[in-house]
Amino acid sequence: MARHVRNGLMIGAMALALASCGGRESLKPVAGQKLPAVPVGAATAPTAADMMDPGTQARPERNVELLTQSRQxxxxEFDLPPESRPQQ
Structure with missing residues (x-):
């Protein structure tokens, strides 16, 4: 059983080390590659920050009023009782 615990701790330590090695630098285009094309109808090409910002379709605003009081x-008209079947 101690062997299973030790293996679990080793796997957990490796997963933690792997998760902590992500970069925290700002996004920059790769040298020698072209930037994305300018979208149709846009005056300028979007920046990296513009492309990372979710649009209104990705995060729509809430437009439903919450109920503040109970109502009857x-x-x-469609709340009908189940049909009775003849016994066979």
């Missing part, structure tokens, strides 16, 4: 539910 109205009559529902």
């Amino acid at each position: 539910r109205g009559n529902d």
Whole structure:
């Protein structure tokens, strides 16, 4: 059992080391490569920060009013009882 615990700790340490090696530098284009094309209808090419910012379709604003008080539910014409089947 001690062997399983030791293997689990080693795997956990390797996962932690792997997760902590990410870069924290700002995004820059690779030397020698062209930047993305200017989108149709845009005056200038978007910057890296513009491309990383989610648009309104990716994060829509909430437009639903929250209920502040309970209300009685109205009559529902489709709320019908189940059909009774003849016994076979």
